[in-house]
Amino acid sequence: MRAPLRHERRDLSYVAISRIDELRRLDILDREISIGACVTHAEVARSLGALPECRALAQAAANSANPAVRNVATIGGNLCASAFAAADLVPALLCLDAELEIEGAKGSERMTVKRFLEVRTDIEPDRLVRRVIVPRTTRRSVHIRLPLRKAGDYPVAIVSLAATLNPAGVVESARVAVGSVEPVARRWEQLETNLVGQSLDPRRATEQAERFCADFLGREGVEAPGWYRVKVLPSLVRRAVLALQEQS
Amino acid sequence: MSLRLVINGEDRVSRAEPLTPLVDVLRDEFHLTGAKVACREGFCGACTVHLDGQPVVSCLVPLGTVEGREVRTVELLATAGELSPLQRIMEEHDVVQCGMCFPGILMVLTSFFQEHPRAERDEIKAALVGNICRCTGYEHLVDAAVALAKRS
Ligand SMILES: Cc1cc2nc3c(=O)[nH]c(=O)nc-3n(C[C@H](O)[C@H](O)[C@H](O)COP(=O)(O)OP(=O)(O)OC[C@H]3O[C@@H](n4cnc5c(N)ncnc54)[C@H](O)[C@@H]3O)c2cc1C
Ligand code: FES
Ligand code: FES
Numbered sequence: 330m331r332a333p334l335r336h337e338r339r340d341l342s343y344v345a346i347s348r349i350d351e352l353r354r355l356d357i358l359d360r361e362i363s364i365g366a367c368v369t370h371a372e373v374a375r376s377l378g379a380l381p382e383c384r385a386l387a388q389a390a391a392n393s394a395n396p397a398v399r400n401v402a403t404i405g406g407n408l409c410a411s412a413f414a415a416a417d418l419v420p421a422l423l424c425l426d427a428e429l430e431i432e433g434a435k436g437s438e439r440m441t442v443k444r445f446l447e448v449r450t451d452i453e454p455d456r457l458v459r460r461v462i463v464p465r466t467t468r469r470s471v472h473i474r475l476p477l478r479k480a481g482d483y484p485v486a487i488v489s490l491a492a493t494l495n496p497a498g499v500v501e502s503a504r505v506a507v508g509s510v511e512p513v514a515r516r517w518e519q520l521e522t523n524l525v526g527q528s529l530d531p532r533r534a535t536e537q538a539e540r541f542c543a544d545f546l547g548r549e550g551v552e553a554p555g556w557y558r559v560k561v562l563p564s565l566v567r568r569a570v571l572a573l574q575e576q577s
Numbered sequence: 578m579s580l581r582l583v584i585n586g587e588d589r590v591s592r593a594e595p596l597t598p599l600v601d602v603l604r605d606e607f608h609l610t611g612a613k614v615a616c617r618e619g620f621c622g623a624c625t626v627h628l629d630g631q632p633v634v635s636c637l638v639p640l641g642t643v644e645g646r647e648v649r650t651v652e653l654l655a656t657a658g659e660l661s662p663l664q665r666i667m668e669e670h671d672v673v674q675c676g677m678c679f680p681g682i683l684m685v686l687t688s689f690f691q692e693h694p695r696a697e698r699d700e701i702k703a704a705l706v707g708n709i710c711r712c713t714g715y716e717h718l719v720d721a722a723v724a725l726a727k728r729s
Contacts, residue, residue, distance in 0.1 A: 330598060330637045334617050343596055345642050371631070395707020396685060397625045397632040478706075 346457065352405070354460075362463040366405025370394070370418070373404060381576060382425075383463060385470035385489045389421035392474060405458045408442070411450050411513075414548060415483040419446070420508035421472050423516055424489040425463050432459040446513050468493045468502070471572040473565045474509075477552055485553040486510050488565040494577055498528045505566070510545050510558040519544060520566070529577070531570040538563035580644050584609070585653040595641025600624040602640050603650060611651035611680040615709075622708035625681035626650045632685050634707070651680035654687065663687055663725060670721035674712035682708045686722055694729040701726065 332339045346352060352367035355376050362383065364373065374391035377383045394402060407418040408429070422442045429445050431438045433456035440448075442461075470491035476482035487508035493501045503524040508514035519541045524534060542562045547555030580591045584607060593602050598617070603609045603626065613623035617636045624636040627649040654661045660668065663686055673679050682705065689696065689704040696704070701722045710718070 330596075330639065331618055339596070343639070345595075345639065347642050394619070395622065396689070396704060397622060397634045397681075397707050398619050398637075400628070400631045400633045401638060 347403075352459065358465075360465055362465060364404055364461040364463070366408075366458045366460060367403045370399040370402050370404070370407070371396070373418075374399070382466060382468050382470060382491075384576070385421040385424055385472040385491060386418065386463065388472040389417040389474075389487075389489070392472075393417040404461055408445070408458060408461070409449065414512050414514075414550075415485075415487075415509040416514070417472070417474060417484065417487060417508065420487050420489040420506035420514040421470075422461065422463070423506035423514060424470060424491040424504040425468075426491075426504065427461055427463045429461055430459045432457050443516065446515070466493065468504075469573055469576045471569050471576070473569045473572065475561055475565060483552065484509050486558045486561050486565060487514070488562065488569050490566075490569040490573060492524065492529070492573060494529070498577070500524050500527055500529060505569075507545065507562065510547050510562065512548050517541070517544070529570050529574050531567045531574070534570045535563045535567040538566040580640060582640075582643050582646060582648060584648045585650060591640060593640055595639060597640045598636050599626070599638040599640055599643055599648070600635040603635065603648070609650050609652055613677055613680060615677065620707070620709065621678070622681040622685065623678055625684040625708070627684060627688060630688065632688050649684075651683055654683060661687065662728075663690065663722075666721050666725045666728075667718065670717065670724065672714060672718045672721050674710075674714050678708055678710040678712075682710070682718065690722075690725065690729075694726065696722075696726050698723050 347367050352365040354365045355368050355372060356363045370390040370393055374387050377387040404418055407416045427442050428439055429442060468491045472489045474484035474487045476484050489506045491504040495501050503521045505517040505520050506514055507517050520537055523537045542559050545559045547558035549555045582589055591602050591606055593606055600612050600614055603612055612626050612635055614636060615621045615623040619634045619637045624634055625632050626635045629647050654664055663683060685704060685708055693700060698719060701719055
């Protein structure tokens with residue numbers, strides 16, 4: 330839609346899929362949540378807001394963009410816009426161990442979001458993301474984004490965190506995903522490993538994040554230089570851990 | 578090509594190309610010039626209309642995806658010449674400056690107040706993050722919206 334404004338050529342063809350009912354379904358099942366590719370951000374936020382284990386995804390959907398964009402922007406579009414580094418739903422889905430079902434003339438295929446991000450620029454145009462599958466577990470999760478204005482802006486950096494705690498409050502498993510810092514969102518495995526086996530402690534998590542954040546090479550952009558995106562990561566990790574503590 | 582849609586309760590047929598942004602169809606074909614075009618990027622909210630009751634940025638909605646759906650524009654807010662309560666309070670507080678952003682702001686707040694009639698100031702501000710006012714009359718207009726929320 331924006332191509333003429335940018336003096337770019339429009340794609341030769343446009344296939345609208347928004348009227349395929351199945352792609353607009355969101356089903357909360359016992360063991361998983363199935364989200365059709367054309368479910369909008371507003372619907373994700375509305376339907377998942379009350380589920381503690383999916384809070385990262387609901388928060389990502391509720392706080393991205395602005396209300397009138399959230400009513401049209403779809404989860405499938407957010408995942409497939411490969412040139413868009415600041416996508417909110419992508420790190421949230423990474424930290425929730427989500428998988429995708431991809432449909433094509435030659436049949437369907439299921440893959441993790443992590444794998445999808447590795448191959449998405451090579452995916453043939455005859456294939457569609459059909460649905461997103463989020464497993465249900467006892468984890469808690471949170472999505473922390475840093476826009477430069479308080480809201481209504483692309484995030485400069487994103488940290489999505491999911492963790493399972495045992496009754497004594499010790500972290501049994503952890504997932505940290507970082508978005509908008511590099512061109513493609515990814516998990517922060519080194520930090521994950523160091524969170525496991527300890528109780529949640531914002532100060533320790535921040536120190537670890539400071540130690541490991543040289544792992545990231547921030548992308549340059551008009552809204553923020555690359556170094557800044559990396560520099561803010563420890564603070565976002567601290568906010569994420571604090572928010573998770575409040576939930577537990 | 579011709580495409581059927583329902584605009585402000587009336588059945589309409591558009592002859593525009595399916596990829597034409599809805600806002601251009603509303604303004605150029607049906608002369609409903611309330612929705613404004615400013616950024617065409619989804620950032621400013623000037624083009625906001627309701628699609629099946631929800632606010633959307635009509636600059637990013639291709640006409641072809643609206644077939645058979647219900648579009649409502651700012652022109653519908655005042656029924657039978659009576660301003661809506663939201664419009665009235667904006668007038669009472671003398672909020673409007675150049676007016677470019679205003680149809681979009683009214684459409685966003687109309688649906689927001691349907692869901693949150695007693696909203697707090699912060700919630701009203703959060704609802705308006707997608708509406709840019711180049712005359713920067715934000716606080717004044719939020720004051721008016723808060724006054725409306727207090728009345729209900
Ligand atoms: C003003 C504004 C602010 C924004 N702010 C944010 C923000 O803060 N955070 C954020 O995350 N996003 C933000 N966005 C981006 C927006 O959320 C995404 O662009 C949106 O999710 C795209 O959804 P869509 O349905 O419009 O996709 P489209 O634009 O229609 O599609 C995007 C790409 O994905 C392909 N595609 C779409 N669906 C499928 C599918 N099912 N299978 C295969 N390919 C597919 C399309 O062919 C296209 O190449 C913003 C957008 C705007 C306009
Ligand atoms: S013109 Fe549509 S959002 Fe600015
Ligand atoms: S009143 Fe002029 S842009 Fe808002």
